[in-house]
Amino acid sequence: MAEKEPIGVIGVGWVGLCTAACFAELGHHVYARDIVSERVDALSRGQVPMHEPGLSELVGGNAERLHFTTDMGEVLDNASLLFCCVDTPPTYSGDADLSRVEAVIADLGASEGHAIVMKSTVPVGTGRSIVRRFPNVGYVSNPEFLKEGSAIKDFMSPDRVVIGADDGSQGFADRVEALYSTLDGARVRTDVASAEMVKLASNAFLATKISFINEIANVSEELGADVSEVARGMGLDDRIGPKFLQAGIGYGGSCFPKDVSALKQLAGNTGYHFQLLTAVIEVNELQKRRTIGKLQKHLGSLVGKEITLLGVAFKPDTDDVREATSLVLSARLQGEGANVRVYDPVASEGAREMLGGATIADSVEEALDGADGAVLVTEWAEFAELDWSAMRERMNVPLIVDGRNFLDGPSLVEAGFSYEGIGR
Ligand SMILES: NC(=O)c1ccc[n+]([C@@H]2O[C@H](COP(=O)([O-])OP(=O)(O)OC[C@H]3O[C@@H](n4cnc5c(N)ncnc54)[C@H](O)[C@@H]3O)[C@@H](O)[C@H]2O)c1
Numbered sequence: 137m138a139e140k141e142p143i144g145v146i147g148v149g150w151v152g153l154c155t156a157a158c159f160a161e162l163g164h165h166v167y168a169r170d171i172v173s174e175r176v177d178a179l180s181r182g183q184v185p186m187h188e189p190g191l192s193e194l195v196g197g198n199a200e201r202l203h204f205t206t207d208m209g210e211v212l213d214n215a216s217l218l219f220c221c222v223d224t225p226p227t228y229s230g231d232a233d234l235s236r237v238e239a240v241i242a243d244l245g246a247s248e249g250h251a252i253v254m255k256s257t258v259p260v261g262t263g264r265s266i267v268r269r270f271p272n273v274g275y276v277s278n279p280e281f282l283k284e285g286s287a288i289k290d291f292m293s294p295d296r297v298v299i300g301a302d303d304g305s306q307g308f309a310d311r312v313e314a315l316y317s318t319l320d321g322a323r324v325r326t327d328v329a330s331a332e333m334v335k336l337a338s339n340a341f342l343a344t345k346i347s348f349i350n351e352i353a354n355v356s357e358e359l360g361a362d363v364s365e366v367a368r369g370m371g372l373d374d375r376i377g378p379k380f381l382q383a384g385i386g387y388g389g390s391c392f393p394k395d396v397s398a399l400k401q402l403a404g405n406t407g408y409h410f411q412l413l414t415a416v417i418e419v420n421e422l423q424k425r426r427t428i429g430k431l432q433k434h435l436g437s438l439v440g441k442e443i444t445l446l447g448v449a450f451k452p453d454t455d456d457v458r459e460a461t462s463l464v465l466s467a468r469l470q471g472e473g474a475n476v477r478v479y480d481p482v483a484s485e486g487a488r489e490m491l492g493g494a495t496i497a498d499s500v501e502e503a504l505d506g507a508d509g510a511v512l513v514t515e516w517a518e519f520a521e522l523d524w525s526a527m528r529e530r531m532n533v534p535l536i537v538d539g540r541n542f543l544d545g546p547s548l549v550e551a552g553f554s555y556e557g558i559g560r
Pocket residue numbers: 146147148149150151152169170171172175221222223224236239240255256257258280281282283284390391
């Protein structure tokens with residue numbers, strides 16, 4: 137059997153490590169470089185630094201094909217397709233911070249015969265700017281659509297694989313496409329700028345769907361409709377679809393907030409005011425804050441009240457807390473004078489500093505003991521499986537604000553709770 141092409145991965149965070157592990161599983165030797173030596177050392181020992189279902193098993197099972205290093209030279213010597221998976225966080229202005237991407241390009245120097253395969257989410261125009269400045273380097277845009285919590289499945293069974301290349305890099309793009317040849321999913325071969333826009337526009341569209349249903353939820357609360365029923369009825373229209381129509385207390389995470397604001401800023405830099413995205417962002421911010429009003433409706437002033445946040449991670453099955461709604465709520469509740477306690481099955485410790493003065497509980501029971509109200513922030517399965525009657529006995533005031541419409545409201549009411557969902 138022909139030897140599979142070795143590949144390089146630069147940046148072994150969520151996207152980089154999943155990419156490295158999945159390509160190793162597909163039979164490729166992967167030379168994966170990070171600048172954080174503790175991370176590289178841990179990975180070399182088989183220790184995976186994040187909570188992602190199936191990832192540890194994949195890293196362990198492909199150890200002989202996964203080569204972790206801090207040395208860019210080792211990657212350049214062994215691979216010519218270099219998947220760039222470094223972080224592109226937001227700057228204060230909302231633009232994407234490309235300093236890590238620029239550092240990767242600078243590390244390539246004058247090397248010939250290599251191509252950057254960009255998986256990091258970057259502003260439209262980034263690829264063409266790099267090619268203008270570094271004509272010796274090939275450039276392929278290959279945006280990543282995996283979701284934390286189901287990243288391995290998403291990588292191995294993609295809806296689509298988007299590959300963007302301009303003249304001069306089509307040969308590299310063919311080789312990138314060949315890497316995915318055993319995976320299902322549509323192929324979208326296009327130019328670099330369009331590939332970059334597919335990624336930003338996809339995230340912006342999903343965020344728009346969320347803010348839209350959240351506004352429908354808020355109006356439904358006033359008019360006596362139930363947003364879950366409304367979403368069910370809407371989602372059966374195949375032009376609309378049922379996904380991303382779950383009303384809640386707003387989106388968070390490392391991608392949506394930054395990508396939506398990056399696209400808005402990108403448009404603004406060209407002189408175009410992207411009005412819709414301005415509203416999407418504003419609705420999302422207000423949605424988080426509406427939770428405070430729901431607690432106050434039952435408790436009056438929150439000064440001195442014990443409020444529990446169930447869930448810290450921005451979504452279930454991950455320990456990622458970047459831009460998590462829990463962080464905003466913790467700060468706002470403390471600003472209102474409440475004492476905040478949090479519980480999350482995996483994510484609290486990593487968020488200790490970001491949670492300010494909130495107390496971290498080791499169990500749901502400890503978190504709810506004597507509480508004057510609880511807010512379900514992250515829809516971890518274990519919260520649905522709790523013995524809520526027993527929890528009611530522990531709480532001082534049996535009040536639940538279900539920020540994800542995740543719990544069985546009528547059963548909770550029957551068990552003696554005051555229950556507030558979103559839009560119902
Ligand atoms: N996390 C997601 O769900 C997701 C999904 C799709 C796309 N993306 C995009 O992928 C990119 C990476 O996201 P992430 O969540 O994996 O980030 P991350 O912060 O988890 O990982 C980034 C890694 O890059 C490393 N790094 C930084 N500079 C480096 C350099 N010069 N050389 C080598 N390593 C370097 C960091 O140490 C870190 O380990 C971002 O642009 C993000 O928007 C993320």
